[in-house]
Every structure is written in C-alpha cells, then in structure tokens.
Amino acid sequence: MNLFRLSKGFITEVHRLFALFWWESSDVEKRLHWGSWDKLCESKNDGGLGFCDLSLFNQAMLAKHCWRFIKWPNSLVVRVIKGRYFPTSDFLHATKCSSDSFVWKSFMWGRELIEAGSRWQIGNRSSTLIYEDRWIPRRHSFKVQSPRVLGRDAKVRLLLNTSAKEVEAILSIPTGSNLDDYLLWHFEKDGNYSLKSGYKLG
Template identity: 50%
Template sequence: MCANKDVGGLGFRDISVFNRAILAKQGWRLATNSNSLAAHVLKNCYYPDTSFLNAKVISWGSQTWKKFLWGRGIITAGSRWRIGTGSTISIYGDRWIPRPSTFHVISPRVFRDFMTINSLLLPSGGWKVPLIVSSFLADDDEAILNLPTGSSYSHDSLLWHFEKSGNYSVRSGYKIGMSLDCRASISSSSGLEAWWKFL
C-alpha cells in the first residue's frame, strides 16, 4: 500500500511526500519567475548556463539546493509547456502534448531532433494542419490540433497540467508525489523479488 495515516487532519497522508510537494512549490517559483532575487542568486551559483529544470545535481551544493532538486521531480512529472511562439519548445525533446504522464510526442520521428514547434505554426499563429496530419500519428495530431497557440509576441511558458489555472498547487503536487512514491515502491519491491528469485 502507498497511503499512510493522514497528516494533521489536512488530507495529506505521507509527511515525506507532503514536504516534497512544498519544496516543489519553491522550485516552481524558480522555474516560472526567473527574474526573482532568489532565482538570480541560485542561478549564478548552481545553474549559470541552463534553467532550473535542467540543472545538474552537484556534490558541493547546499542541503537547501539538494532539497529543491528533490522537489523538482514533482514539477517534472506534472508540468508541460504552454505554446507561445513555439521557438523554445523542442518537438521531440520537450513535454508539451496534454497527455499525462509523459506529455511527449509518441509518433515516429520525421523531423530533425533540434526542430522546434514554431516550424509547425503558420505566421498567423495557427497550426499547419496538413503538415501535422501527415507527420504525426492520429493520437498526436488530434492532441496537437486541439492545443491553443499564442501570438507571435507571446512567450512559451511552463504550465502545471493538473490545475485549471496552470499554476502549481501543493495539493495536486502531493497527488503527483504520491504516484511517484508508489511507482518507486513498486519498482523497488519488483527488483527485490527478482533478486530473491535469482538467488
């Protein structure tokens, strides 16, 4: 079983996952508000050449930084990109299809790896329908054509898939954290069972 006792009557059953969901809230702020003082300080220190979502784990990082990275796992599992210009979102490398739990394109690759979503958009901002229908499987093209696009002036931005507002919440983050915890437990117990069978 993955669920434990309720924490403080708040509806949260696992204190470790709850703490991770709170840390994910701080990570969400770093990922979506790169102009904040905290984001500037941490970026200069730990990820000067990349984003918070792509920052590497480093051995000399502070305990606070390591906890932020621990919380980041929830953000990664529950977020996808909202399309603006599409110029910073990789067709195959980024999470942008509204399909939990992967958010990735499942169609075989027909474009080069570095191609971005703006190559699928008309100058007016709409989708190039014939190109999409001919390049993606039916599941993908249906999902893509139902996605709203931004204007040529709007930026691509991170979206929390599990809230209508698109903003991260601890409650929905906790649910994602519990599913990650369950998957890890199942994977761990499956590995242990396989080891015993081998022995």
C-alpha cells in the same frame, strides 16, 4: 520541511507514531491494524483514508519553491541561487553535483515533481522542441511518442505530421498566439502549481 528533504528514517518514525495514535496502541499494548499505512495514505477516491504521506508532502512543498524559481527568475533570491548553482543555464536545466549543499539537493528532488506535472504551453511555437520538450496536453505523457521524422533540435513550428494517437491532443492546443512558449502546470486550470495537485500527482 519546505526547505529540506526529510530523511526516510525520520519519516518512517513519524508515520509509526501516527499509526500508534490512530490505532490507540502503545509500546506495551498492541491493537489490530485494519490496513497498511500505504493503504491508509491512498486518497478516499481510491479506497484509502486520505492520510498524509509525509515524503510526498515534503516533495510537494519543495516543488512549490522550484515553481517560483521558474516563474520569477528575476527575484533576488532566485538570482542569488542562480549565481551559485546554475549561472549559465535556467533552473530546469541545472545540473546536480556531489558537492552541492543539502538544500540544493532537496530542491533538485522537488524539481522531479515539477518535471512530472508541467508542460510547455505553445505560443508562437518558436522555442519548444518537438521531441525533447513536454508540450502535448494529455495526462500521462506530455512528450511526442511517434517515431522521429525531424532532427533533435526541431521546433514545434516545423512539425509536419504525427501519429493518430497524438493528433487529437495536438489539435486541442490553441494557435495564433504571439506570446513566447511558456511552462505551465498541467493539473491546474490556471496553469500554476499548487501544493494540493502536486501532492496528488506525487
């Protein structure tokens, strides 16, 4: 489950078995279902029962591997995979191909979750692109929403002005660091990806 994307048919069948167990039903005797499976999978804070959605959990587990690809690019496993699938780029910019293995396609699906929940932490402002990269610390969109006034390849250090909606978020970014800009997971205080927050985001 943490190396392959499970098929929709398999997940549907497992969810069906969960539901039969929960409602104490069988193929012979049917009992009343008090809510849809999607509703049962919603978090308790949202009125559901917090049941695990296997598809989202599967993606969150694959995303954990993807986070390791990003954070430990010099490990032996990552170097082997890089040599096969993205020899001239980094993992975040690796491309998909129809001839790729099923495992690699599964990782590409997990990467979608990383892209949805990660953003760049600004350090020396030398590498993060203003309009293309995700770097503004706000919950729903990490990209600049203001009209473009600079070129596509402009870095954060060249940012001159922005809309009033983004000023507060941008001003909250610590400055003065000599470290390179680095990727962090927005939904954890320490900036590292966790299965729990990845599943919740999914």
